[in-house]
Every structure is written in structure tokens, then in C-alpha cells.
Amino acid sequence: MLSALTLGLQMGLTTAMPMPAALVSIGQHSQFELDRYTRQIEQDGGWWLEMENRLLVVAPPTRLPDLLAGVKVEQDLGWLRPDDLALQTRACGVEEGPQLPAIADTGRFALVRTPATWLPYKSPEVSEWRPVVPNRTITKDLKARGLMAMAKGAPDPEIQLRVDAVDPDRWFAALSSLASFDRSSYGVGPNPGIDQARDWLIGEFSALGLQVTTQEFQVGSSSYHVDNVIARRTGWLYPDEWVVVGGHYDSRQQSASVPTQTPGAEDNASGCAGVLEAARVFAQFPPQRTMIFVCFAGEEQGLYGGGAYAQSLQTSGDLAKVDLAVIMDMIGYSGDSDLDVLLESSAALSPVFTPFLNMAATYTPQLRLVQDTSPCCSDHMPFINRSVPSLLTIENDWNAYGHYHRTTDLPANITRAQEMGGGILQMNIAVLADAAGFERPILRDSFE
Numbered sequence: 277m278l279s280a281l282t283l284g285l286q287m288g289l290t291t292a293m294p295m296p297a298a299l300v301s302i303g304q305h306s307q308f309e310l311d312r313y314t315r316q317i318e319q320d321g322g323w324w325l326e327m328e329n330r331l332l333v334v335a336p337p338t339r340l341p342d343l344l345a346g347v348k349v350e351q352d353l354g355w356l357r358p359d360d361l362a363l364q365t366r367a368c369g370v371e372e373g374p375q376l377p378a379i380a381d382t383g384r385f386a387l388v389r390t391p392a393t394w395l396p397y398k399s400p401e402v403s404e405w406r407p408v409v410p411n412r413t414i415t416k417d418l419k420a421r422g423l424m425a426m427a428k429g430a431p432d433p434e435i436q437l438r439v440d441a442v443d444p445d446r447w448f449a450a451l452s453s454l455a456s457f458d459r460s461s462y463g464v465g466p467n468p469g470i471d472q473a474r475d476w477l478i479g480e481f482s483a484l485g486l487q488v489t490t491q492e493f494q495v496g497s498s499s500y501h502v503d504n505v506i507a508r509r510t511g512w513l514y515p516d517e518w519v520v521v522g523g524h525y526d527s528r529q530q531s532a533s534v535p536t537q538t539p540g541a542e543d544n545a546s547g548c549a550g551v552l553e554a555a556r557v558f559a560q561f562p563p564q565r566t567m568i569f570v571c572f573a574g575e576e577q578g579l580y581g582g583g584a585y586a587q588s589l590q591t592s593g594d595l596a597k598v599d600l601a602v603i604m605d606m607i608g609y610s611g612d613s614d615l616d617v618l619l620e621s622s623a624a625l626s627p628v629f630t631p632f633l634n635m636a637a638t639y640t641p642q643l644r645l646v647q648d649t650s651p652c653c654s655d656h657m658p659f660i661n662r663s664v665p666s667l668l669t670i671e672n673d674w675n676a677y678g679h680y681h682r683t684t685d686l687p688a689n690i691t692r693a694q695e696m697g698g699g700i701l702q703m704n705i706a707v708l709a710d711a712a713g714f715e716r717p718i719l720r721d722s723f724e
């Protein structure tokens with residue numbers, strides 16, 4: 277007769293039992309070394325979670341001391357089962373609720389002890405809570421694991437031209453212009469800042485010779501109507517293959533319902549100005565494929581603008597034309613000594629990470645890339661939820677930005693903006709150039 281334990285072992289359920297746990301530092305260990313370590317944990321009947329430069333190690337009491345010998349233990353966590361833990365989003369809610377103390381921050385989430393009640397988020401496209409599944413990577417430091425060094429290739433002169441065309445000062449000037457408008461999606465009517473920002477964006481995209489349209493939608497169940505601004509450059513070779521570049525232009529205060537004093541310089545004039553900067557670069561270098569530059573509204577209340585846009589593409593049948601959607605949200609801030617960027621998409625769409633890794637390794641090696649397969653809370657979600665390859669670029673220090681959703685989110689408070697935003701933009705431009713295709717010099721010569 278099988279004992280319950282044997283049965284559990286045979287069914288691979290041992291990880292569901294409580295076992296002692298520790299949070300350890302994995303510093304600069306290579307991917308090869310990490311793989312060897314996590315295999316050993318699993319062979320010993322334990323389980324693990326990878327969170328950037330930390331690993332949660334959970335193993336039977338007889339095995340844990342050996343597993344911890346020679347690694348740096350940061351925290352002893354007592355006995356744990358996966359169900360004792362959850363991932364909670366940080367500062368993502370429409371009206372922010374209590375945040376549980378973090379065992380570790382990882383990407384857009386914090387690892388916390390599971391509360392008695394899990395409160396579901398209002399919008400189905402955002403989930404405030406995620407369960408903990410054993411033996412998963414939540415965030416991976418691609419630089420520390422040696423993966424950026426391995427991905428480095430020879431620069432392509434055509435891509436380099438476009439990367440060099442990024443102008444961080446021009447981007448910061450656009451960011452500052454946008455930050456001069458109150459852009460709450462609840463601020464239309466008596467506080468018309470969001471409509472003024474919309475009109476300013478229409479003017480900027482139009483001046484580049486792009487075809488500009490707006491898409492009006494209702495902000496959830498509120499009485500507010502706001503607009504997405506959509507600018508198109510039709511590809512000269514493959515007009516029915518699309519590359520989307522997006523970022524929201526609405527902003528908010530801590531209380532989402534207060535529509536005034538919402539400069540939102542970092543969140544998200546930075547990303548929307550990044551969309552404009554991309555449009556400016558590709559105005560000089562016409563792409564083979566169609567590029568759509570979108571500034572969304574209604575993001576802060578629940579991704580309504582991104583949702584309305586993705587839904588409209590689904591309805592018109594154009595969604596299948598979208599090869600890639602690159603979203604920018606909070607790209608200008610670094611709170612520490614390195615330039616760390618989160619790349620967010622879902623595990624199911626994981627091939628989308630590869631071009632960002634390759635391009636950053638080659639053109640922007642100053643960035644420290646952190647890959648995050650628990651995406652949340654921005655305009656990549658409506659695309660990801662419709663299985664469109666989409667990736668969000670966001671500074672890894674976003675949660676350390678003290679002016680987040682405050683009246684003080686002003687251009688002057690964005691530390692190292694040109695370095696950080698410029699670096700993210702150069703990486704994204706390289707990815708976009710590769711995805712949208714370009715005229716090879718030989719073709720250019722032959723048509724002269």
C-alpha cells in the first residue's frame with residue numbers, strides 16, 4: 277500500500293508540503309551555475325523561485341543546510357508551502373488599498389505572505405494577485421546571468437543610423453511639454469487638460485507627415501469620454517504587416533478621481549514622448565512595414581484606451597496584421613547607480629524577449645535588462661491577452677520613484693532622465709527598425 281507521502285512523491289506533490297525556506301542572493305552567478313543549482317534543489321525534493329538577484333530556496337530540513345552552504349542567505353523564512361505565499365502588485369490599483377510587507381520585490385509584484393482574503397482587481401485585464409507556482413522564474417537579470425554578453429552581435433550600420441537618430445534632449449522637451457497639461461482622464465470638461473494634450477499630440481504627429489486619427493471611448497462605467505491618438509506611417513513594401521508603438525498619455529494623482537495637478541511627467545509623459553520620438557526617428561527612415569504610433573488615454577483607470585484600441589483591431593480583423601506591439605510606460609527614471617529596465621511580456625509569448633536582448637546587448641550594453649514574465653498593469657496587457665506579441669519597457673526602479681502618482685511628478689524630479697530614457701529609446705528603436713524593416717543601402721543606390 278502506498279503511504280500518502282509516497283503517493284505525493286510519485287505525483288510530484290512534495291512541493292505542496294511545508295518545508296523550511298530561505299531567501300538567498302544569486303549575485304553574479306551565471307545562468308549555467310543557476311541551472312545547476314536549481315536542478316539540485318529539485319532533485320533534493322525542494323522548490324525555488326527566481327526573482328532577479330534572489331532565489332527563494334525551499335527544501336526538506338535534511339537537505340536545506342547543504343543547499344545553503346556556500347551561498348549568501350539574506351533571510352530565513354521559516355516553514356513554507358506555495359499556498360502560504362502570493363504575488364501582490366505594487367501601487368497598481370485605481371484606489372490603492374493596503375500593501376502587505378514584501379519578502380522581496382520582483383518586477384511589478386512583491387512576494388508577500390498570503391492574506392486571509394484575496395481581493396480581486398476590478399478590471400479583468402489586470403490582476404492584483406498572482407499565486408506562487410513552484411520552480412518558476414518571475415524576473416531574470418539578463419545581465420548578471422551573463423545572457424547579455426552572450427547575445428552581443430556586430431552592429432548593423434542601418435540599425436545603428438536609426439539608434440543614433442534618437443535625441444534624448446528632444447524627447448525630454450516633448451516630455452516637459454506634455455507635463456504642462458493636466459491629463460487625468462477624469463479631467464475632461466471643466467478641466468480640459470487631457471483634450472489639450474490630445475490636440476498637442478495630433479499637431480506633433482501631423483507635422484511629421486503622419487496620418488492621424490482619434491478613437492473616442494468611454495472610461496469604464498464613468499461618464500467621461502476621452503480619445504486615443506493614433507498616427508500611422510504606411511509601410512512602403514509590406515503595408516499589411518504592422519508594428520505598433522504605444523504608451524499612455526493620461527496621468528493621475530494618488531486618488532484617481534482628482535483631475536487637477538496631475539503633471540505625470542514620468543507616468544507617463546515619458547513613454548508617450550517616447551512614442552513621439554520613435555515617430556520622429558522613423559520619419560527620417562521610412563520603414564518597409566506599417567508603423568502605428570498610439571498614445572492611449574484611460575490607462576490609469578483600468579487600461580481602457582489600450583483595451584478599446586486592441587478591441588477595435590479585433591473587430592475590424594486587423595489584429596492579425598500586428599507583428600509586434602512595443603509599449604513604453606515610465607521610461608525615464610533611475611533611482612540607483614545602474615540603468616535597469618524591466619522587459620515585460622508573458623511566458624507564452626516569450627520569443628518576443630529575444631530581439632530586445634539581442635539589440636540591447638549590441639546597441640545599448642549600458643542597460644541592465646531584467647526579464648519579467650509576470651506582466652501587469654499597462655497597455656501591453658490588452659495585446660498580450662489577445663495573444664499578440666507585445667512587450668512593455670519600464671524602468672526597474674519605478675516603485676522607488678517617490679513622485680509616482682503625485683502632484684510632484686515633474687520633469688525636474690526624474691533623475692538621470694536622458695541617460696535612462698535615451699537608453700531605453702535606443703534599444704526600442706533598434707528592435708523597431710529590425711521589426712519594421714528598412715531599405716538596404718544597395719537598394720537605395722539602385723533607385724537613385
Ligand SMILES: [Zn+2]
Binds near residue numbers: 575606
Ligand atoms: Zn503608467
